[in-house]
Amino acid sequence: MIGYRTRLSLAFTVFGVAAGAAMAAPALQERPPQILRPDVSGPLGNTNNGGTLPTLSSALLSHGHAQGSLGSLQQTEERHGRGGVTHVVYQQSSSDGLAVYKAYVRAAIGADGTVLQIIDHLANVPGGPSKASTINATQALQIAATQLYPGVALQFTATTSQGATSSFDGGTFFYQQPRVTAVAVPMADGSLAQGWLVETWADSTNQLLNTLVGGDGTLLQQISRTASDSYNVFLDSPAAGPQTIVEGAHPGTSPSQKGWLYPEQNTRQFLQGNNVSAFLDSNLNYIRDCCTTPVLGQQDFLYTENLNYQPDYFMNRRVAATNLFYLNNRVHDILYIHGFTETEGNFQDQNFGNWKFGLGQDSVFAVAHAGSYLLFYRDNSSFATPPDGYHPRMNMFLFDDQLFGGGDARVYVSSPSTAIYAYHAAFGPSPWVMPLPPPTGNLSNQTDTQAIGSTATAEMVVATPADGCSAITPGVAGKIAIIDRGTCFFQIKAINAANAGAIGVIIVDNRAESLFQMVGAGNLPVTSPGIPSVLVSQTDGNMLKALVAPKGRLAATLLRDAALDSGTVYHEYGHGLTWRMIGDMWGPIAGAIGEGASDTVAMLINGADVLAAYSAGIPSGVRRYRYSGYPLTYADVHGAEVHNDGEIFAAVMWRLIESFGSARRDDLFDLFVDAMNYTPSSPTYENMRDGQLQAVAHSNHPADRCTIWAAYAQFGIGVGSSAVINPDFSVTTSPSFVKPADCP
Incomplete structure (x- = not known):
């Protein structure tokens, strides 16, 4: 999650249980990792003299571990770093075959077999079996869901089971099926108890959560894993220069051995390859928006962005998907060159046999315009990183000036020259359908053609009656009507103003509060009336009323598309790098x-x-x-x-x-x-x-x-x-x- 400096609520990530919460007891065993190096801890051995696991076990025994903690280490990773160094990871298990929660050994081994470093994060527990759980996987999932999603009625049906992991159908609330894995939980008293690691991925929020449920039903810990060809693209961002035509990677070359685009994509309408699948999902229902990226010719995506139009302009939507596909492939290839390869757990559908212990089928699902039709999805981005073998998901949102306390529209006043924050209505023609950037200089000199998609510069007058809930006098004809909030529906006020000849409506809030979107009357078509309406704050509205014959216009700030901003995309991809490595x-x-x-x-x-x-x-x-x-x-x-x-x-x-x-x-x-x-x-x-x-x-x-x-x-x-x-x-x-x- 990229996070912003003035909207901390959008930057919040669940990091655990707040002080005093019900998840406090019983206590997990908390043991920080011990890092052993020859220059500090003395020689750690050489794997050429007896093998890797025996060498590491001997070193761990000499540094305080009991044999019971080492009896069931299972290798789960082998990475090949720079300088000929091999990095291996061993997972600690209980005698009954359950993985010990977050207990591992990671070692760096030089080309000559010398152990260069050991990261010891083993649990100090006996080697016997775990204390049996009194609840089953279904009950653990229900307990976690009740805590995580209060007020949401959820029912779960077991679907598949593989080893210690069971999957469940939880309905459309979840992006992917919840999974529950039996684990051995190291407790503070030195015992092992069977528990349940519950993984849930909520559809609407992109929050991928791991919740540890104890065998007695106690919630122990919660972790968020969400931080958050030819292509005509922006290499950096629209602010840095115009679009540039680039060629994608050619098949058969590392780091993208299959190229960027699957060959069959010349007959399909989605951008999909071995590294990333990029698409739009404006409703955030995780159904790809139809027909957003048709192919021009064979494998060319040469769409041109019109920065004078909003991101949801049909051609701009195609550019967004293309740009997001390009940027994800570019960061994949750059990170691959610098060491984030298949052995390190990178994101690819096919690993080409390059990872002995890993799984493929985990290319990035990159979503442009995520929830763009839902106004509360703004000014952020996120990246959820599931375990190896599952697709991570990147959500890129649209940006407006709500980040800095404003709305998504403006009232531009010509004298005194000023701009007032406003929020457009959910009914009538939105003033931000096709706006230009905010004008400069004396607004009274702006021509109508400079105000495409907004009202023309006109006089603003206070309506009579002030609440606009009955027929408005003709004095607003050809002008922008200023109307007070209250008594009747917002849409009724706007319709009455339109019937009196107004060309725009400013509704003034009647209380001190943040701006919000005005909704319609419910039984009226959302296209009515045919003039734009915006809401302004009580303070700004009173200022407008106090001016003498003010002139101005309604317009909007252009929404900005995070899918065009390389810094935002690379930042989100970086979360996947750190979670995997x-x-x-x-x-x-x-x-x-x-x-x-x-x-x-x-x-x-x-x-x-x-x-x-x-x-x-x-x-x-x-x-x-x-x-x-x-x-x-x-x-x-x-x-x-x-x-x-x-x-x-x-x-x-x-x-x-x-x-x-x-x-x-x-x-x-x-x-x-x-x-x-x-x-x-x-x-x-x-x-x-x-x-x-x-x-x-x-x-x-x-x-x-x-x-x-x-x-x-x-x-x-x-x-x-x-x-x-x-x-x-x-x-x-x-x-x-x-x-x-x-x-x-």
Whole structure:
């Protein structure tokens, strides 16, 4: 989720159970990962002398683990990083075959077999069976659903079962079938108890949630996994320049061995390939809008955006799908080159035999204009990352100035020259059907042709009667009628004004509140009346009434399409990168790092220190400050808002981008991705720093070590820095601006 600086409600992500909530007991075993390295912990062994698992087990035994914790480790991943390093992951299991919840070992092994690092996140539990559950999978799902979706009547029917996982039909409320997996839960008292990991993916919100339900029906934890050919496309965003015709990847070449577009797409009307399927879903019912991307010729998508028209103009809709398809393929290929390949869990339908332990069939489903016909879906974007083998989903919304407290329309006043925020009505011709950008200069000089899609410049007059609920006197003919809210339906007021000859309607709110969309009378056609109507605030409306014969017009700000903004798309894709390569990006610290890392993906590709400037409609983008010269430090991380706290990590990475320079940005990109192999799930800022230090130590550029230390220390993540998560999920940091003694 990209998140914005003034609408924190849209940036909210569920990170766990709030203090005092009913999910508090019994307690899970909380054990931070232990990271073992030869330079600190002593030699960890060589896998050429006895094999990988025995070598790792021996090292873990020598560092305090009991044999019972190691008896049932099962390999689940094998990655091939840079410098000939192999990264392996082993899942801890109970003696009855259940995976121990969030318990794993990850090890880095050099080309000569030397164990370079072990991330130990095993549970300290006996090796025996788990305490039996007193509820079944269906009951666990119902318990989770009751907590997550209060007031929603849901019924579940079991459909399939594979191993420890059962799937359920939950109806149209869910984007995909809920799944429940039996797991062994490590408890704080050192015991193992059978529990249930419930995965639900709500259709309307794109919220993919994992809920851990104890065997006694207690809710233990909740995690959100949602942060959030030829093509005529915008390479960056409309603000950065016109569209450019580019060619897609050719089949048979890595990183897109099948090319971008499946061959059969020359006879179909959807943009679909091995890496991404891009489409529009304006109603957010997850049924692809019909006929939005017909193919021109064979495999050409050469549609031209008209930026003087709204995004839902038919040609602009085609551009949106094409652009989103291009940007997703581009970031897939760039990340592939820098190390996010099949072995690392990237997003592809076919893995071409390149991942021994993984699954395909998980290309990105990229949705443009998500919910664009539903006005509360604005000013955001999201990316939900399910486990391997399931398609992630990217939702790209439209943007308007509601982000900064305004509506989606304007009342432009000629004297004194000003613009007033307004919100268009759900009835009549919307004033934002075909608007031009807001005019400049003296509005009285604007011609009618400059106001396409809005009323012409006209005098604004107060209607009589003021509430407009009965026949309005002819004094509004050819003018814009100002009418008070109250007594009757909004639509009745507008119809009465139209019958009196008005060419537009401004309805003034009768209370101090946020702007909203006026709805119709219910029994009247939504096309009536044939003039546009907007709502303004009580304060602004009273100001209009006080003016002497004011002139102005109704118009709208152009909605901005996030599918055209590469920074927004790359940011969302970055959430998939971290969830797949690092693991859980959950919690006030790891969630913040996930946001900062996603900003970093966009910055490394675009080379810009601002994010989503086009989508937000302001040059400084959606963050509080530009990353160049960023003024905050680790001391400003408090856990209150993940996007704000994530800026600190992104600022470190921007400093590294500056230090490496444009000539070596690819080296930094390699380092950024490879370091995730050395980083534990739910990472801290220090884990990210140390992962990068490990990656550079085993790269071709070990001299970059001090450059990394300098960037982190500049922002307070130097030698000895730390952070703790408090019971109320706030964060307390202990900054350090100190570099190692051998780093100048």
